[in-house]
Amino acid sequence: MNYRFDFAPVIDGLPDLLWGSAGTLGLALSGVVLALVIGIGGVMLRNSRIPALRWLVISFVEVIRNMPFLGQIYFIFFALPLAGVRLNPTVTAIIALGVNGGAYAIEIIRGGVQSINKGQIKAGYALGLSRTLVFRLIVQKPALRAIFPSLTSQFIMLTLTTSITSAISAYELTSVGQAIESNTFRSFEVYGVVTLMYLVISWMLMLMFAQINARYFSYPLK
Secondary structure (H helix, E strand, O other), X not given: OOOOOOOHHHHHOHHHHHHHHHHHHHHXXXXXXXXXXXXXXXXXXXXXXXXXXXXXXXXXHXXXXXXXXXXXXXXXXXXXXXXXXXXXXXXXXXXXXXXXXXXXXXXXXXXXXXXXXXXXXXXXXXXXXXXXXXXXXXXXXXXXXXXXXXXXXXXXXXXXHHXXXXXXXXXXXXXXXXXXXXXXXXXXHHHHHHHHHHHHHHHHHHHHHHHHHHHHHOOOOO
């Protein structure tokens, strides 16, 4: 029997899919903010003089980076309630995305800070600059320039990872697509359009980050 394509149900559900895309971006943005907080805090602890704190950060990074994201989100959503911690799907998704992204952000930010020539930092101290001024004038801009491509790639990856949060019914593009497919049984049409929308989202994010990189982090041509 020949399959007859019918995109009418998808067109009817397009407003819901667009709202789902907004949900995807909302989850991604919230997750990235949390990931950056974890990343910056983790780097500070990673450089601590207290061995226990350094070991704690190293262990966190290794555990999170070597666990599947689905397992992490299931643990937060299904296991933590046994300990009395109950979170709704949206909060669970944001925490899982932030923790997962934070583990990678720690290594990305640490690599950027370590890329700064130690001689420049010592020269700043020799000129009588405070630690704050040394960070702001000597470390911050070169470090951001070094890590910006990796951080943007991680942000786009985190945006696509939001699709996995549909496993706990978090409101985002994939979960909306699943709802439409379950009502219409038009699997090819629904998931084809959903895939295309993810491609458009990724493409738009790449263009936006490229403009930011060119505006703020590119070296002058002359």
